[in-house]
Amino acid sequence: MRANEIFAAEQKRINTFLSQQLDNLCSEQSTLRNSVAYALLAGGKRIRPLLVYATCDAYGLPYSQADYIAAAIEMIHTYSLIHDDLPCMDDDNLRRGRPTCHIAFNEATAVLAGDALQAIAFEVLAQTPCQPKQIVKLIQIMAKACGLNGMAGGQSLDLEAENRQVSLAQLQKIHAAKTGALLTACVDMVAVLVKIEDQSDHLHQFAQHFGIAFQIIDDVLDVTAETKTLGKPSGSDQGLNKSTYPNLMGLDGAQKEAKKHIKLCFKHLNNLSRNHEKLHKLTNFVLDRTH
Amino acid sequence: MRANEIFAAEQKRINTFLSQQLDNLCSEQSTLRNSVAYALLAGGKRIRPLLVYATCDAYGLPYSQADYIAAAIEMIHTYSLIHDDLPCMDDDNLRRGRPTCHIAFNEATAVLAGDALQAIAFEVLAQTPCQPKQIVKLIQIMAKACGLNGMAGGQSLDLEAENRQVSLAQLQKIHAAKTGALLTACVDMVAVLVKIEDQSDHLHQFAQHFGIAFQIIDDVLDVTAETKTLGKPSGSDQGLNKSTYPNLMGLDGAQKEAKKHIKLCFKHLNNLSRNHEKLHKLTNFVLDRTH
Numbered sequence: 001m002r003a004n005e006i007f008a009a010e011q012k013r014i015n016t017f018l019s020q021q022l023d024n025l026c027s028e029q030s031t032l033r034n035s036v037a038y039a040l041l042a043g044g045k046r047i048r049p050l051l052v053y054a055t056c057d058a059y060g061l062p063y064s065q066a067d068y069i070a071a072a073i074e075m076i077h078t079y080s081l082i083h084d085d086l087p088c089m090d091d092d093n094l095r096r097g098r099p100t101c102h103i104a105f106n107e108a109t110a111v112l113a114g115d116a117l118q119a120i121a122f123e124v125l126a127q128t129p130c131q132p133k134q135i136v137k138l139i140q141i142m143a144k145a146c147g148l149n150g151m152a153g154g155q156s157l158d159l160e161a162e163n164r165q166v167s168l169a170q171l172q173k174i175h176a177a178k179t180g181a182l183l184t185a186c187v188d189m190v191a192v193l194v195k196i197e198d199q200s201d202h203l204h205q206f207a208q209h210f211g212i213a214f215q216i217i218d219d220v221l222d223v224t225a226e227t228k229t230l231g232k233p234s235g236s237d238q239g240l241n242k243s244t245y246p247n248l249m250g251l252d253g254a255q256k257e258a259k260k261h262i263k264l265c266f267k268h269l270n271n272l273s274r275n276h277e278k279l280h281k282l283t284n285f286v287l288d289r290t291h
Numbered sequence: 292m293r294a295n296e297i298f299a300a301e302q303k304r305i306n307t308f309l310s311q312q313l314d315n316l317c318s319e320q321s322t323l324r325n326s327v328a329y330a331l332l333a334g335g336k337r338i339r340p341l342l343v344y345a346t347c348d349a350y351g352l353p354y355s356q357a358d359y360i361a362a363a364i365e366m367i368h369t370y371s372l373i374h375d376d377l378p379c380m381d382d383d384n385l386r387r388g389r390p391t392c393h394i395a396f397n398e399a400t401a402v403l404a405g406d407a408l409q410a411i412a413f414e415v416l417a418q419t420p421c422q423p424k425q426i427v428k429l430i431q432i433m434a435k436a437c438g439l440n441g442m443a444g445g446q447s448l449d450l451e452a453e454n455r456q457v458s459l460a461q462l463q464k465i466h467a468a469k470t471g472a473l474l475t476a477c478v479d480m481v482a483v484l485v486k487i488e489d490q491s492d493h494l495h496q497f498a499q500h501f502g503i504a505f506q507i508i509d510d511v512l513d514v515t516a517e518t519k520t521l522g523k524p525s526g527s528d529q530g531l532n533k534s535t536y537p538n539l540m541g542l543d544g545a546q547k548e549a550k551k552h553i554k555l556c557f558k559h560l561n562n563l564s565r566n567h568e569k570l571h572k573l574t575n576f577v578l579d580r581t582h
Contacts, residue, residue, distance in 0.1 A: 030448070
């Protein structure tokens with residue numbers, strides 16, 4: 001079975017759940033709702049929800065307890081894509097194989113669609129079926145992953161790094177915030193549900209290396225893949241003179257760096273003392289992906 | 292004592308608290324942090340925090356229990372101003388008497404500053420000193436007030452209403468979402484703390500009329516006040532052919548409509564059976580304001 005097929009059930013599950021949540025939150029038709037649905041229900045790999053579910057699998061937690069977490073994280077991710085694609089940011093016109101939100105609608109609507117998605121992500125997360133004090137922790141983890149030291153902060157550093165040379169340490173700091181924080185939040189939030197809250201543990205460290213490897217592969221694919229396979233314009237990082245791993249260490253060097261972090265993912269998974277089959281397969285899925 | 296002076300202590304309190312929170316959340320200097328501080332600590336009337344504190348006063352709740360609520364709401368309000376001012380939205384270059392965030396920094400930074408502010412608003416709100424189940428309710432109220440049926444949804448409807456005639460009912464619907472939802476959330480969140488959760492009560496209805504009156508006055512001032520007094524360009528609504536109360540019912544009609552809703556505010560305050568002196572004064576402050 002190919003990696004993609006292994007997760008078909010989970011992908012279908014989150015797509016259905018996201019659609020239901022959107023209906024629950026807003027039954028009335030409007031331009032804003034349509035733009036949110038356009039961006040949120042456009043498919044995509046759903047790697048963050050898969051990471052949530054695969055972590056549930058390792059800890060014997062029913063998926064039904066983590067659906068709201070998976071959905072909230074994907075809403076946050078989608079909002080970040082919409083805003084990153086804006087003309088004042090990366091100015092991309094293709095995403096997930098379709099026109100980006102500001103092309104399909106307009107810039108103002110795209111800004112508001114992202115804004116609304118962030119709000120409803122917190123509304124959805126607050127519905128997680130667990131104790132209120134656990135929900136408070138989930139909110140704190142997700143908010144931190146999105147804020148000044150998380151995704152938004154990382155994107156700002158990334159924009160500042162355009163057209164100038166940054167060190168490997170700086171690049172890792174940028175991506176730990178921009179991409180890593182949200183991926184790490186996926187496993188940290190499941191850890192709250194199963195009451196494993198030591199963030200220095202192997203699960204958390206696995207997610208950190210997963211995040212780094214994920215970003216490197218993303219950079220590598222931007223150079224090597226064709227636009228059609230990628231679903232977004234290839235070579236767009238280079239066009240913007242972005243700080244990327246291939247720019248910093250060459251294509252070969254970047255691929256070796258990715259493999260190093262994937263290996264560290266497996267090391268921490270092996271130390272989990274849990275059935276980590278799904279997490280293992282998801283890690284391969286990330287390494288092997290062509291888009 | 293003038294209305295503005297009555298609330299000087301509360302304004303100072305929230306300004307100090309906001310500054311402290313920003314330091315707590317992000318001690319490291321960065322462009323994004325600077326842009327957030329620039330927008331958040333620029334002064335302003337702080338009407339939403341004042342509404343929170345005045346409601347505390349009526350219910351005998353110490354301000355210290357509601358500081359996080361007041362701060363979170365002001366962060367949300369500030370994020371909405373930053374995004375509303377963007378070139379793709381209202382394209383304003385002046386706010387609170389200073390260049391808008393995207394002028395002082397750049398568009399990308401302004402988008403991200405708003406995004407980060409929304410995230411940290413939830414992070415701050417989750418620190419409210421109360422029971423976890425109350426925090427969950429606070430999160431739900433604020434998220435709803437920001438989302439598809441709240442502020443973001445209202446702003447989208449408002450943009451769609453540019454250059455076309457809307458009915459009074461439609462205009463009220465737009466503003467109930469765009470401005471009213473967040474103002475109503477101020478009192479609803481304090482109601483959670485004091486465990487008065489019947490949203491059909493006089494406090495909630497007071498806030499709804501407060502929101503409508505507030506918006507009408509805002510529209511009226513856009514026509515009558517000078518840019519210098521207003522701290523933002525006057526006449527900007529007309530330039531965009533916005534749907535406003537003065538456009539719909541004339542300046543006199545709009546002023547009468549505002550007075551009607553202020554009267555309803557007082558009616559519901561009188562029915563509260565609480566010492567509503569501060570809420571009463573705040574309502575006068577809204578009616579009498581020249582900017």
